[in-house]
Every structure is written in structure tokens, then in C-alpha cells.
Amino acid sequence: MSEMILKSAVFRQEREKTWQELDAIVTQIEKKGVRSLTPEQCHRLPLLYRATLSSLSVARSISLDRNVLDYLETLSTRAYFCVHGARGSVLKYLRAFLFVEFPEAVRAAKWHLLVAIVLLLGGLLAGHWLVVANVDWYHSIVPEGMAGGRTPEASAEDLRAVLYAPPEDGEAMLHVFASYLFTHNAGIGILCFGLGFALGIPVFLLIFYNGLMIGAMTGLHATKGLLPDFVGWLFVHGTTELLAVVLCAAAGLMLGSAVALPGSYSRLENLRRQGRLAAKVVVGAVLMFLVAALLEGFARQLVTDMTTRYLIGTTAAVLWAAYFILAGRGRPHG
Amino acid sequence: MASPAATTADGKKPAERKLLGAVQEKARQTRLISTPEGVQVSVALADRGERAGAVILDLIFIGLALTGVILALGGLRLSGLMTMDWVIALGYLMFFLIQNFYFLFFELRWQGRTPGKKIMNLRVIDRRGGTLSADAVFARNLIREVELFIPMLLLLSGAGSGLGAWGTLFQWLWIGVFLFFPFFNRDRMRVGDLIAGTWVVVSPKAALLSDLSEEDRYSPQTSPEAKQRGRLQTVPDAESQTGPQAAPQTVVQTAAQTAAQAPPEEPSKLRFTFTDKQLDTYGIFELQTLEDVLRRSGPEAYAVRAAVANRIRQKIGHASGAAPDGSLTPGQVAPFLDQFYKALRQRLEARMLLGDRKESKYD
Structure with missing residues (x-):
């Protein structure tokens, strides 16, 4: 049933890995704080964040899978708090x-x-x-x-x-x-x-x-x-x-x-x-x-x-x- | 079989109102904030009850901390490590710091969360987006003295004792204004939020579930997401008797569920086709409601799906039912809904790409 393959499903398959990687980092920050990140993760965070934000924009215009939309929405918001929420030293x-x-x-x-x-x-x-x-x-x-x-x-x-x-x-x-x-x-x-x-x-x-x-x-x-x-x-x-x-x-x-x-x-x-x-x-x-x-x-x-x-x-x-x-x-x- | 026209004719007005109500309710609870990257993300405002819960928890923690200070200082005094004057001096200081700086400290340290908020899954954010600045945290917490502690003290000490009529009136006015302030604005702000420019929102959490349009949903895979898929096959035992044979390799992953007896090869045999005209009966709202129905789990999930499937079949006039009265047999329900979901989503997504969003069946 090749004609039944949805663009939005393909889109999801291609980007899913990025979202999950960001999800893992954000969950770690929420649980253990920013300091628990490895240098590699710190480096990846802004990249993954921007990629996920762009996924969100695309998903809003092409996908009607509400679970994906909700997930991207909340993941972006959570990542946004992590990226822009951190303040400098006391x-x-x-x-x-x-x-x-x-x-x-x-x-x-x-x-x-x-x-x-x-x-x-x-x-x-x-x-x-x-x-x-x-x-x-x-x-x-x-x-x-x-x-x-x-x-x-x-x-x-x-x-x-x-x-x-x-x-x-x-x-x-x-x-x-x-x-x-x-x-x-x-x-x-x-x-x-x-x-x-x-x-x-x-x-x-x-x-x-x-x-x-x-x-x-x-x-x-x-x-x-x-x-x-x-x-x-x-x-x-x-x-x-x-x-x-x-x-x-x-x-x-x-x-x-x-x-x-x-x-x-x-x-x-x-x-x-x-x-x-x-x-x-x-x-x-x-x-x-x-x-x-x-x-x-x-x-x-x-x-x-x-x-x-x-x-x-x-x-x-x-x-x-x-x-x-x-x-x-x-x-x-x- | 009732005609589709009859069912819509008498149910339309209230149903449409209800749908609009649901959309408006969601809009009432969510706010958009613009990220510096130019994409707007939405946040859900915290419920007044959740906020009350968080503040009560925090007050309990403050009470515990004060008790801890008393015990610690008392212990130091009794063990002779500290003289009484130092106990008093430190006591004053600690009480002042804990009362005035508990909220401030945690909201600065944990980016807008106090222990109570963390437990209730809430956080403070800037209404305009961006970093929650220290001055916003100062503003929203310094006002707690008049907003929270004084009304609390007044209530505990029995408001209005020995103050005369005007004094009593003033006290209740004070308590009333600050206590009920969050009920008089759409953003559920307390006075502190108002002057600090903040919102209290629910820390969002949503899991990525499997895509309902995926081809292999019926073959029980060992993929990490397989755990979330089992619910679709949950057919009560009695029903599954009339359906096709249960396949031994079908696994039910939903924790409380035990019955999942749809054979893996069976759905692929059943093909339903839908015309564009049939698909155009519904809009995005119905598609996403159907998604909820498909993701549903629990003992009544199958019954709901069967009812929904037959309702759809009637409404779009799909002649596919194999049962004597024309309705879908239990074995047909899941494939029918799955394929209808997929076809409808494809149709609506294609229309959306061309700039034509059909929001609901009334659109």
C-alpha cells in the first residue's frame, strides 16, 4: 500500500532520532541539573533544540498527528526552558x-x-x-x-x-x-x-x-x-x-x-x-x-x-x- | 439504520457549540510565547487548585524548616556549644531569612520552581518569554508578605478581633482582594505575578507514542515503542469469540490488559476504500478525536471503538459491514478504523498543504 504512506509519517521517521536525543538531554537537565551534562551533550543541546523547533514549525504545517504535535510542542517548550532558562553564576x-x-x-x-x-x-x-x-x-x-x-x-x-x-x-x-x-x-x-x-x-x-x-x-x-x-x-x-x-x-x-x-x-x-x-x-x-x-x-x-x-x-x-x-x-x- | 441526515439534523447546534467550547477552553488555558528563534511555543497555564496545592506544600516545608531551626538551635544550646545570645541572634536571622527568602531562593536557583511547584509540576515563566530574570523573582516574592503571610496571620488569629467594624471590614477586604485575585483575571495571576510580569505554567510533559499510520502496527514487534501499541488489540474475550482466530504470537503490552487476540495477518487482508467525498465528511477535530479513540486503552476501549466505527460507517454511508444488520463485525472494527484514520489524515494533510485547513465537520 505504497500510496498510503503519509508525508507526515515519513517526516516523523526521519526526525524522530533528533527529538529523542533532545528529550533525553532535557530530561537529564530537569532531573539532575545543567551541570550533569557532558561537554558533548552541552555542544549538542542548542543544535538539537533548533532542529526540534524547526521540526515543530514543519509539523504544524504538514502533520495532523496530534500526538506528534503535542510532543514536539512540549519538547520544544521544555528545551526552551533549558536553553533560555539558565542564568549566569550567582x-x-x-x-x-x-x-x-x-x-x-x-x-x-x-x-x-x-x-x-x-x-x-x-x-x-x-x-x-x-x-x-x-x-x-x-x-x-x-x-x-x-x-x-x-x-x-x-x-x-x-x-x-x-x-x-x-x-x-x-x-x-x-x-x-x-x-x-x-x-x-x-x-x-x-x-x-x-x-x-x-x-x-x-x-x-x-x-x-x-x-x-x-x-x-x-x-x-x-x-x-x-x-x-x-x-x-x-x-x-x-x-x-x-x-x-x-x-x-x-x-x-x-x-x-x-x-x-x-x-x-x-x-x-x-x-x-x-x-x-x-x-x-x-x-x-x-x-x-x-x-x-x-x-x-x-x-x-x-x-x-x-x-x-x-x-x-x-x-x-x-x-x-x-x-x-x-x-x-x-x-x-x- | 438511521439516515446520516437525521442524526446530524437534530444534533447539530449543541454539538457544534460543544466543539467550539472545547476549542475555546483549550485557548483559554494555553498561552503562546515567542522564542528568540522566532518559533512560538505554547504553555499551559497552571490550574488555581494546583497552585494552591503548591503553595500549601511550600508552607509545610517552611514550617518544617522553621521547626528544624528551632530543634538545631535548641540542640546547640543544650549541648553547650552555643550561648543563649547567639541562639537568639541566629534565631531572628534564620526565621527572617526562611520566611522571606525561601521562595526567592528556590525560584532563582531552580529556574522558577520551588519544592512545592516541583512536586505539583509547575514553574514560573516570564510572560514575554526569555529568561526569568532575578528582578521578576524578587517582585513576585517580596509581595508575598502582604499577599500571603499577613492574610494567613489574620485568618489564624481570628480576623477582626478588637478592631471595630471598619477594621474588620478592611481586614476582610484585604484578605479577599489578595486571595481571590487569581479568580478575577484570565491569566490566573496573583498580585505578585501581576507586578512581576510572570505566569505560572504547567511543566509540560508528553510522551512520543507510535504513529497510528504506521504499516506494521499489527505485527507485534520488539521495537522500543511496542509497549505503547498493544492497546489496539484489546478485544474483550467474549467479543473475540466471534472474531477470527487468536494468534498465539500476538502480545499484549498494555499493563493491565490481558486479551489481545487479533491475528497479525488478518487486518492486512481486509481492505476498505474511501472516496474523497466520504472523507470530506470530517475535519481535523474529528480526526484527532479519532486518534484519541484509537490510542485509548482500558476495559471499555473496544466497545467505544466499535461504536465509533459503526457511527462513522453510517455517517459516510460506507457499505462494508459484514454483520447481518449491515454493521461491522468485531474483526472488522480495528482495521476499518485504522484505515479510515489513515485515509482521512492523508486527505486532510494533503488539503492542508494546499492551504485549506478543514478544522471540523462544520468547516
Whole structure:
């Protein structure tokens, strides 16, 4: 029955070997990872992949054997994941992230960052002014638990003691403190990003309230004549930590504005672009929280000289500014 | 014998709608991504249930990991290898890392798969094709805090306790929006997928079965694919009595099946010819449905094939039935279907090559 031989069956017979070879390699990658391939297999993979893709194109136009079509379709998709799914080494990515992608994302978020900074400073000034004008405001702004004994009722001496307290229990607890600070702050930063999805409104409130609390504390210390000492105490880690806070807030605002104002792209496309940029900002900010926690947990507790505290904080601020403004400019992507 | 016109006349509208429905359903579940090579490949979106299953598995793994950390740190403390302060410091850090970076780590490391997804056979891909970038993984997982962990905490702690009416409303709104988000878009995206530009798809898997048009399907070969062929001969014992003699060398390869008694030389004797007009009754959809029927295995497979064969014979008006009432005898069913499949495929493929795709019998 020679007239019953189908072109599509002949096509299949000729190409089947290629598909099966690719299938074997792809199955191996799926089970044991790319590293398990021999150099020979690595060499064959792209060739087999392209041959199978071309088989798929041909099969779509000449064959009605659904099993072959489905098989080629899934094999091509699987091979596609293997060929285009693999990423470079983690170390390489980390370098690209730190030196190009993170500062770039921060620069892309500059307007949101500005809004976040203005909000934080606005809250700070409002809190400071309110408490200086009437110290009773302090209790309505700063919750009892956060105050840690720093209340209007405390004497200037007590407040000073907190600012220059030698590490409790010697130096043993510093790492506990640092680890707690990092996880707590980074958790809030990540939360801030997610909250941005609700049109950014919770982020506005959160960042403003954060400013308000710090302002209330500066106000309190100002009334006791301890303003420079308190700012110095805050400065050691504050420049890094507050920068990370406003970065997370900026990321949240970015997300919120992408939901609310899609701009020239479709809302879906805009969310995708802004969401990814914002996520990079948050991951970078989490690393900054780590630095801030180390500064807060160790440097602030060990360094009790006011001038040195200002020096550390200012140096950190200048370095961050230089990093965000200069790093990764004019480099090709990827 | 009912006339073909009568069977189509009253069944047409709903049947056509059903066919269209099946095609649309498939289109709803699959998406095309363009490879850099210029060929589009299709992916099947994961089911919401499968995704829920994967996330529950992952949460279980997270729970196990946290328990492991507690046990390990507790062990280190009790054995005196570590002081309490280090246990606390490490505990904070490990809990934070596991909660926030479990998904992130695995999706980066395993190209869009977490242990739960791997078990459920799912993976994350970029909606536009190409490598799943790290920032997409960051975006879709950093949002889990508000999307998954906080609603979970709210639900576990009894949402709405001591928050007042507005607080309670807000909580439920929050839980509802994030939890039901995948139900309100065609792509079944959760909020994290939305902002990351990703899809969760089924890791495709399909085996290459034997070509149904192959000549030697009836001779039991020892080729590697022979395992998949046995199902065609599965004729229940009672039926095979009326058919031609069972040949001893016929092997049944389908695992659960025991009866396969069509003799190897018999089908080649039976020849059915089909005219173009008869073949043009059906389209691609029917051809591929027939392929499913032919590949079918199980106890009822023969009965289905017999019914389908007689239905086709009636519809195309093929005078080949050897049974008294004009229908096909059990021995005729398999060869008739095989040859009809082959002839129909040849006809439709030839038409397709000339740019004429007949999608279904309604086309």
C-alpha cells in the first residue's frame, strides 16, 4: 500500500532520532541539573533544540498527528526552558546587582524617592514642632513601648544616660541587638513595598508617621537641651537606615502609582515595569538595613564620642549619595 | 439504520457549540510565547487548585524548616556549644531569612520552581518569554508578605478581633482582594505575578507514542515503542469469540490488559476504500478525536471503538459491514478504523498543504 504512506509519517521517521536525543538531554537537565551534562551533550543541546523547533514549525504545517504535535510542542517548550532558562553564576549577578542594577533602579525611582523624603521630613518637622510647642503631644505620638523610658517626665540626665549608655551586659548582646534590628526593619521595609499595591496610601501614612515619631523624639530632647547629642546618636545608623526606609517607601509609592496612573503603557505592562524596578530597590534596601543594623548594633554602642558619631553618619550618607548618583552609569545592561 | 441526515439534523447546534467550547477552553488555558528563534511555543497555564496545592506544600516545608531551626538551635544550646545570645541572634536571622527568602531562593536557583511547584509540576515563566530574570523573582516574592503571610496571620488569629467594624471590614477586604485575585483575571495571576510580569505554567510533559499510520502496527514487534501499541488489540474475550482466530504470537503490552487476540495477518487482508467525498465528511477535530479513540486503552476501549466505527460507517454511508444488520463485525472494527484514520489524515494533510485547513465537520 505504497500510496498510503503519509508525508507526515515519513517526516516523523526521519526526525524522530533528533527529538529523542533532545528529550533525553532535557530530561537529564530537569532531573539532575545543567551541570550533569557532558561537554558533548552541552555542544549538542542548542543544535538539537533548533532542529526540534524547526521540526515543530514543519509539523504544524504538514502533520495532523496530534500526538506528534503535542510532543514536539512540549519538547520544544521544555528545551526552551533549558536553553533560555539558565542564568549566569550567582556571584556575577550579585556584582551586576550591586554595581549597576540597584543604583540604576534607585535613580529610576528618584521622583518617588523625593516624595518619600519630603513626607518623612514633613512628619519630622511636624513632630518636632508639636512637641516643642507642647510637650504633651509626645505621648499621643510615641507609643509607650517605643519610648523606652524616654518620656517628658524623665530628667535630662536620664536621657543623656540612654544616649551614651555603655553596652548592656558588656558587649555580649550586641549581635542579638543587631540581628533583631535588621530583621525587624527589613521586614517593615518589605511590608512597605507590598502595601504600595493599595494605591500607595498606607505608605504615605506609614512614612509620615515614622517621621512624626522621630520628630517627637528630637523635640523632646530639644526641650532638655540634648538635641545635638540625640541627633548624633541617631546619625550613626540613621543616615543609612532612614535612607533604606525612604527607599522602601519609594518602592511602595512606585507600585501604587503604577496601579493608579498607568501612563503611556497599558496598566499591566506598566505594573510589570514598575514592579520589577521597585522590587530591586527593596532588595537593595534590605541590604542597606543590614549595614544599618551593624552600625546601630555595634558602632553606636561602642562609639560614645559625639563627634565621631557625626563623622560616621556623615561619611555613610556621603558614600550612599555618591553610590546612588555615580554607580553603574553608562554601563550596558545585563 | 438511521439516515446520516437525521442524526446530524437534530444534533447539530449543541454539538457544534460543544466543539467550539472545547476549542475555546483549550485557548483559554494555553498561552503562546515567542522564542528568540522566532518559533512560538505554547504553555499551559497552571490550574488555581494546583497552585494552591503548591503553595500549601511550600508552607509545610517552611514550617518544617522553621521547626528544624528551632530543634538545631535548641540542640546547640543544650549541648553547650552555643550561648543563649547567639541562639537568639541566629534565631531572628534564620526565621527572617526562611520566611522571606525561601521562595526567592528556590525560584532563582531552580529556574522558577520551588519544592512545592516541583512536586505539583509547575514553574514560573516570564510572560514575554526569555529568561526569568532575578528582578521578576524578587517582585513576585517580596509581595508575598502582604499577599500571603499577613492574610494567613489574620485568618489564624481570628480576623477582626478588637478592631471595630471598619477594621474588620478592611481586614476582610484585604484578605479577599489578595486571595481571590487569581479568580478575577484570565491569566490566573496573583498580585505578585501581576507586578512581576510572570505566569505560572504547567511543566509540560508528553510522551512520543507510535504513529497510528504506521504499516506494521499489527505485527507485534520488539521495537522500543511496542509497549505503547498493544492497546489496539484489546478485544474483550467474549467479543473475540466471534472474531477470527487468536494468534498465539500476538502480545499484549498494555499493563493491565490481558486479551489481545487479533491475528497479525488478518487486518492486512481486509481492505476498505474511501472516496474523497466520504472523507470530506470530517475535519481535523474529528480526526484527532479519532486518534484519541484509537490510542485509548482500558476495559471499555473496544466497545467505544466499535461504536465509533459503526457511527462513522453510517455517517459516510460506507457499505462494508459484514454483520447481518449491515454493521461491522468485531474483526472488522480495528482495521476499518485504522484505515479510515489513515485515509482521512492523508486527505486532510494533503488539503492542508494546499492551504485549506478543514478544522471540523462544520468547516
